[in-house]
Amino acid sequence: MCVCARTQELVSSIQDVKNAAAAACESLTYEEAEELGAALKKLTPAQLQAAVQVVAARQPAALQLSQMQVSMTRPQYMSF
Helix, strand or coil: CCHHHHHHHHHHHHHHHHHHHHHHCCCCCHHHHHHHHHHHHCCCHHHHHHHHHHHHHHCCCCCCHHHCCCCCCCCCCCCC
16 A cells, blocks of 8 residues: 555544544634644654543543554644
């Protein structure tokens, strides 16, 4: 699989996770969302996976980890 296809797969997986998380959470203010996005960008892939696992443990219906397994690091150009 080429890098472009893997990147698109990653972007799609991240979007799916963001949509599932948004559906399960109370709405954030713009400032809160910006702060959360900035904090998430600072996480390593391992830290991000651990955070997702914590959320999944607390809200099992909101996230299905089997659908989020991605073996690539996220691109640096993405924004939240």
